[in-house]
Amino acid sequence: MTTQQASFVRASIIEASPPPALDSGIVYWLRKNLFATPKDTAMTIISLLILAWLVPPALQWLFIDAAWTGGGRGVCATIAQGGSQPDGWSGACWAFVNAKFSQFLFGRYPLDERWRPALVGILFVLFLVPMLIPKIPYKGLNALLLLVVLPIIATILLPGGWLGLTYVETPLWGGLMVTLVLSFVGIAVSLPLGILLALGRRSNMPVIKMLCTAFIELVRGVPLITVLFMASVMLPLFLPQGVTFDKFLRALIGVSLFASAYMAEVVRGGLQAIPKGQYEGADSLGLGFWQKMNLIILPQALKLVIPGIVNTFIGLFKDTSLVSIIGMFDLLGIVRLNFADANWSSAVTPLTGLIFAGFVFWLFCFGMSRYSGFMERLLDTSRR
Structure with missing residues (x-):
């Protein structure tokens, strides 16, 4: 190359030009x-x-x-209603939420023992957050802590009766604690059980296929409130004399089984979307059934149905309010229970409490929805 030719060759790549002003x-x-x-x-x-x-x-x-501080209904009632607010006043009664906030979190759990559910909640956050961040390593250890160690700790701390801890009956549980416990257990149980049911419904073995199909269609054919009612009222009638289960445990089992039936159909949709060539390719490699499912089929199928899985989780989280039918009070139930408190009886108290409960439910559901969108973009390798 001559000196004259070299003078027209750039030594570095030209910088990208900014987009047009109108774009x-x-x-x-x-x-x-x-x-x-x-x-x-x-x-x-x-x-x-x-x-x-x-x-x-x-x-x-x-x-x-809004009325933000104060004690009693006087801060949220007008003068004509026996309160301190001027006639015609209308505003939210956040003083009611502020006064009942601890009860909204823990229900009627004893005051001097509320450090136990608070500690379980802190551990739940500490174990869950690293699990949700893809860049943090040691996911296996994190899953062990979240799915094995945390339930053991919660089983010891929440009911008590162990290691010198005072026993707290589950009818005293309530508030956001019950909502989160039901949701966490339901999600942790329904996903693996739903996968097994979906695989069983697609099985070539007639007995397994028939049993899985019968379970899915039976559970999906009745409302959750019926399942909870059966688990709470009818189940003890079929047990031997003197044998019983805790009411909260029955609710956990009923919610988990109900969610697993819906999860099974979501996962089955993902399995049916996988091309037949993927199955044939796995078979040609000599992989066994479980190797084929764990290494090739399920990772692809679950990635396709992330929206459906999260939608089931969101529905499960909101359906925990139905446990009020068996005498358990989740967040919405404990908020409604406090409407009967004569010390806070006013025209705006119920609406304020319901808005608070609705906002908390929306916050959790919106968070799950946003995280599912993040995971979809992260795993959408086919378009990169």
């Missing part, structure tokens, strides 16, 4: 997502008008005119 920025995003067509523009304007009509009064009621 980036907030103006481009608005034009693309909200004002792309006349129809989109009209819908955007109508939506903004509806929000302008609804949001300011809602914020006024929820925060500006």
